[in-house]
Amino acid sequence: MSESQQTRAQQLIGDFAPKLVELTDGVLFGDIWEREELSPRERSLVTVASLITSGSTEQLRGHLSKARTNGLTETELKEAIIHLAFYAGWPKAMSAIKVAKEVFGED
Known part of the structure; x- marks a missing residue:
């Protein structure tokens, strides 16, 4: 293969x-x-949120791209990161937004 x-x-x-x-x-x-209980779009949003809250930025890169493929917009994903800054912590949100900036810049 x-x-x-x-x-x-x-x-x-x-x-x-x-x-x-x-x-x-x-x-x-x-x-x-x-x-089928959750749409791919919903699964992507849950996964991205989980990766942000756990600080798993290495896996976040691929899942942000997958989220875009599954119908989430750049604006929605940035808003999710902003929202999570208050629940997951500012450093995790800042790390996530840096990854998002790189991923969205590649698209």
Whole structure:
């Protein structure tokens, strides 16, 4: 399988942690993200909020892009970050907005 055909998890850690790739691709993105009880747009907003509140900015980059693909606008995502500044903390929001600026600048 060429690198362009691999999932992001396979590209990042496939050879190092194949079980984590299997769980990421099969359970998280193959099952959880496909459940009909929440739309992909709603799942993206929840995921972005969770990553911001936990300070997980490394994973935030990919999920901000996915959120845009799933229908969230740049304005909505910036507003979510501003809103979370008061619940997650100012430093986490500032870190998240820096990542968002980079991601949105690439689009």
